[in-house]
Amino acid sequence: MTKLQPNAKEGRASMSYEDKTLACVECGTSFTFSASEQEFFAAKGLTNEPKRCPDCRQARKQQRRESYDDGNSYGYRQQRQMYSAICASCGKETQIPFEPREGRPVYCSECYAKVRR
Numbered sequence: 001m002t003k004l005q006p007n008a009k010e011g012r013a014s015m016s017y018e019d020k021t022l023a024c025v026e027c028g029t030s031f032t033f034s035a036s037e038q039e040f041f042a043a044k045g046l047t048n049e050p051k052r053c054p055d056c057r058q059a060r061k062q063q064r065r066e067s068y069d070d071g072n073s074y075g076y077r078q079q080r081q082m083y084s085a086i087c088a089s090c091g092k093e094t095q096i097p098f099e100p101r102e103g104r105p106v107y108c109s110e111c112y113a114k115v116r117r
């Protein structure tokens, strides 16, 4: 009997991975960190095991994307160019996120709320 068996499963003899069960730090659910994922992680040079279950990872990704869109959140929102304008209704100076155009009345947020009705 020969022991020279090719590692048919992975096609590689380097290292064998086994499915691992990890607990999600977010929701506590246990999830499988599969052998192929481990290999994928290793191939990317990642040594940390995933901390979250696939669901939470997905949710986080989505959240991140949303908060990114959403005004590129805080930091950016404050850097976003604001224009000063005089409210056409009450005469107060107000900041608006768009360039005031001539002939188009600009309202402060209070008046804008009233005008919109």
Ligand SMILES: [Zn+2]
Residues within 6 Å of the ligand: 024, 025, 026, 027, 028, 029, 052, 053, 054, 055, 056, 057
């Ligand atoms: Zn989770």
Ligand SMILES: [Zn+2]
Residues within 6 Å of the ligand: 087, 088, 089, 090, 091, 092, 107, 108, 109, 110, 111, 112
């Ligand atoms: Zn006003």
